[in-house]
Amino acid sequence: MLNFASVVERAFSGPICTERDFELGIFVPNLRRVVEKYAIKYDPQSPVPADDDLADRVWQAGIEFLAETGVYCLDTERRILFSREEIETALKSGPRGSILGEGEDAKAMPRRFPEDETPPWCSVGPTSVPVSNEWNYINLVKGNAENPLADSITIPCLTNVDGRQIVGGSPLGIEGAIRAVLLTREGMRRAGRPGMPIVNGVTTATRSQEHIAAHHFGLRRTDALEIGTIHEMKIDFDSMNKVAYSLAAGSLIFAENGVILGGLAGGPAGVAVVTAAYNPVDLLILRGVVQHPFPTHFDLGVTSARDTIWARSLANQAVTRNSSLPVVNVGYSAAGPMTKMLLYEHSAWVIASVVSGGSVEVGASARGTALDYTSPMEPLFGSEVAHAVAGMSRKEANQIVNALLEKYESKLRDPPVGKKYQECYDVATGKPSQEFIELYREVRREMADQFGLELPPSSPYL
Amino acid sequence: MPSEALYQRLSEAIISGDRNKLLAIVEEALREGIAPSDIIERGMSPGMREVGERFARYEIYLPEMMMAAEAWEGAMKVLEPRLLEAGGGQKRVGRVVLGTVKGDIHSIGKNIVGAMLKMSGFEVFDLGVDVAASAFVTKAEEFEADIIAASALMSTTIPQQRSIIEHLEARGVRQRYCVLVGGGSATQEWADSIGADGYGRTAGDAVALALKAVGKG
Numbered sequence: 133m134l135n136f137a138s139v140v141e142r143a144f145s146g147p148i149c150t151e152r153d154f155e156l157g158i159f160v161p162n163l164r165r166v167v168e169k170y171a172i173k174y175d176p177q178s179p180v181p182a183d184d185d186l187a188d189r190v191w192q193a194g195i196e197f198l199a200e201t202g203v204y205c206l207d208t209e210r211r212i213l214f215s216r217e218e219i220e221t222a223l224k225s226g227p228r229g230s231i232l233g234e235g236e237d238a239k240a241m242p243r244r245f246p247e248d249e250t251p252p253w254c255s256v257g258p259t260s261v262p263v264s265n266e267w268n269y270i271n272l273v274k275g276n277a278e279n280p281l282a283d284s285i286t287i288p289c290l291t292n293v294d295g296r297q298i299v300g301g302s303p304l305g306i307e308g309a310i311r312a313v314l315l316t317r318e319g320m321r322r323a324g325r326p327g328m329p330i331v332n333g334v335t336t337a338t339r340s341q342e343h344i345a346a347h348h349f350g351l352r353r354t355d356a357l358e359i360g361t362i363h364e365m366k367i368d369f370d371s372m373n374k375v376a377y378s379l380a381a382g383s384l385i386f387a388e389n390g391v392i393l394g395g396l397a398g399g400p401a402g403v404a405v406v407t408a409a410y411n412p413v414d415l416l417i418l419r420g421v422v423q424h425p426f427p428t429h430f431d432l433g434v435t436s437a438r439d440t441i442w443a444r445s446l447a448n449q450a451v452t453r454n455s456s457l458p459v460v461n462v463g464y465s466a467a468g469p470m471t472k473m474l475l476y477e478h479s480a481w482v483i484a485s486v487v488s489g490g491s492v493e494v495g496a497s498a499r500g501t502a503l504d505y506t507s508p509m510e511p512l513f514g515s516e517v518a519h520a521v522a523g524m525s526r527k528e529a530n531q532i533v534n535a536l537l538e539k540y541e542s543k544l545r546d547p548p549v550g551k552k553y554q555e556c557y558d559v560a561t562g563k564p565s566q567e568f569i570e571l572y573r574e575v576r577r578e579m580a581d582q583f584g585l586e587l588p589p590s591s592p593y594l
Numbered sequence: 595m596p597s598e599a600l601y602q603r604l605s606e607a608i609i610s611g612d613r614n615k616l617l618a619i620v621e622e623a624l625r626e627g628i629a630p631s632d633i634i635e636r637g638m639s640p641g642m643r644e645v646g647e648r649f650a651r652y653e654i655y656l657p658e659m660m661m662a663a664e665a666w667e668g669a670m671k672v673l674e675p676r677l678l679e680a681g682g683g684q685k686r687v688g689r690v691v692l693g694t695v696k697g698d699i700h701s702i703g704k705n706i707v708g709a710m711l712k713m714s715g716f717e718v719f720d721l722g723v724d725v726a727a728s729a730f731v732t733k734a735e736e737f738e739a740d741i742i743a744a745s746a747l748m749s750t751t752i753p754q755q756r757s758i759i760e761h762l763e764a765r766g767v768r769q770r771y772c773v774l775v776g777g778g779s780a781t782q783e784w785a786d787s788i789g790a791d792g793y794g795r796t797a798g799d800a801v802a803l804a805l806k807a808v809g810k811g
């Protein structure tokens with residue numbers, strides 16, 4: 133595979149163009165052309181499509197689009213271009229089965245295919261959701277690490293240092309990022325799982341210097357830094373600096389691609405193609421061991437809408453049928469903790485992801501932006517659903533996802549906000565309220581009665 | 595009526611975001627003696643309205659909006675001097691300096707806000723992402739803006755919205771501008787706490803607030 137130094141070189145020597153010309157003169161027309169050529173069409177009735185030929189066309193469209201378009205470097209205002217051959221070689225020599233975690237918690241990241249019985253990797257936790265204090269932070273980590281199905285932790289975002297609001301890029305950002313790692317390790321130790329890997333190091337960090345500083349205070353080689361492409365098909369030196377550092381430190385990278393539905397990629401068809409096109413970019417530029425996609429709706433701020441679920445399922449199928457770089461999906465819901473709607477939303481995107489070849493990272497409630505609106509319950513439920521549907525056919529999944537969507541899609545714009553962590557959990561014991569346990573049990577029963585989904589019996593709340 | 599057909603074609607050129615085609619039709623209309631204000635109000639504006647409606651119905655997305663806005667801007671470069679010559683007033687509703695705050699590179703929401711503002715007749719100067727508080731102020735002064743619109747998506751970057759207001763105060767020009775804040779992490783409560791003039795949850799809100807600020811809402 134083309135080495136990282138050569139990629140950096142291209143960022144300095146590729147063809148110059150303005151950002152506007154890249155967007156409207158290159159990206160948009162190239163994308164429209166391949167969407168048309170490969171006849172990629174959105175079908176709202178099939179949020180989980182089951183058409184292998186369509187999936188492979190999405191893949192071909194994505195590769196062709198990438199080879200023609202390249203990736204725009206914002207710092208040098210040049211395109212980083214890759215030949216088809218370089219893309220193919222990268223796909224053949226990408227990382228396989230990387231081990232994350234230490235000791236008893238060390239585990240290989242599985243490669244999964246559509247309808248695969250292999251249990252999905254489950255990352256759990258408040259996916260970068262901002263939390264108000266360190267005590268909640270530790271308890272949230274501990275509560276999630278106690279989930280018997282958890283393979284890794286996705287950490288929250290600290291918002292202040294001793295009462296001072298954290299400002300990214302300032303010394304407060306450095307201190308906040310360091311504390312986030314130390315608090316996470318402590319939370320996992322209290323849960324009896326000290327070796328559990330962190331896969332979104334470090335969300336409290338805004339800039340690369342904060343990621344790098346935090347790495348020296350307890351991130352390990354078997355944890356992953358989360359590094360993203362910039363949408364769409366762009367990259368900057370701050371992100372590439374994180375890659376350079378991770379490569380030097382020998383640590384792992386989760387390569388994230390949050391294509392925005394309604395943004396430059398346009399509608400669902402474009403989103404599916406661009407998400408697939410990112411797969412080789414995640415190998416070549418971000419040097420990832422995992423592709424971490426989350427097509428997000430521009431207006432609703434969620435990944436649980438019908439069109440984003442379709443794009444996600446299809447892109448997953450395109451990628452997992454054609455590339456060995458494993459996929460771990462993440463999802464943003466509209467509703468907040470202790471609402472049924474939240475559990476329906478997470479179930480819908482989790483089911484779509486898993487039967488389409490992905491693994492999952494569950495925990496971003498209330499769009500991932502509302503202070504303290506997160507709890508360990510929804511990741512627990514999500515990981516149970518993920519295990520329950522491994523091996524299910526896409527057709528069956530499509531029926532369930534359609535039924536779930538009917539329960540909530542009309543409420544995505546004005547969802548129930550639910551409860552803050554401290555309102556639905558006892559902060560001293562770190563345990564959920566009885567009311568919350570009842571709600572969880574009720575939705576578990578609905579899953580069994582309405583969809584025949586038997587969730588694993590490992591739950592601590594039965 | 596031939597001018598009706600021209601209005602229709604102007605509108606279509608806006609909707610398809612075809613800047614060159616629009617310019618050609620504008621020239622043609624001017625040659626035929628159609629008043630610049632009619633070209634705008636009876637041809638281009640209905641096209642813009644249609645673009646906005648299609649966007650709200652999720653039939654078109656950001657690229658189509660950006661192209662329509664670019665086509666509009668191109669035509670206005672030709673039409674505005676003539677409007678002034680003809681003694682007509684400015685067609686611009688107001689001026690906005692827009693950007694994503696320092697440390698934050700989330701750009702999509704800001705771009706949607708920018709495109710929607712342009713479509714509503716505002717002249718928008720987009721400073722891009724990772725913009726220092728002082729740069730918002732300097733550009734607003736230079737550009738003679740009415741409104742400063744700042745996007746921030748993270749808990750670690752919303753403090754920069756407050757910083758913009760502090761910089762305005764330090765330069766003694768706070769009263770000159772309407773400061774609007776938005777983006778995932780901002781809330782009405784936050785906007786009130788920093789003394790912003792408005793908070794919007796969506797790009798539609800941003801337009802409504804901006805129109806209100808210039809007395810057109």
Ligand code: B12
Pocket residue numbers: 259260261262289333334335337338339358359360361362363364388389390392428429430431433434464496499500501697698699700701702703704706707743744745746747748749750774775776777778779793794795796797798799800
């Ligand atoms: C896409 C995305 C990215 C992309 C951004 C690409 C791009 N070019 O913009 C990438 C992958 C690069 C990215 C990076 C990061 N991200 Co990010 N990202 C998102 C995500 C999923 C969606 C944002 C988005 O574009 N939404 C769609 C647009 C249209 O919505 P919007 O921006 O909110 O705008 C609308 C309204 O808010 C409003 N509006 C916007 N601006 C304004 C302004 C005014 C004046 C008004 C009135 C209205 C208004 O109108 C818009 C249209 O309706 C959000 C989650 C979310 N649900 O918001 C996380 C999120 C914002 N990111 C987050 C994080 C942590 C990061 C990283 C630190 C992660 C990392 N591993 O490094 C980096 C930070 C980089 C940096 N320095 O800025 C967190 C922030 C948590 C916090 N601390 O508060 C969030 C909330 C997700 C999460 N929980 O993990 N991210």
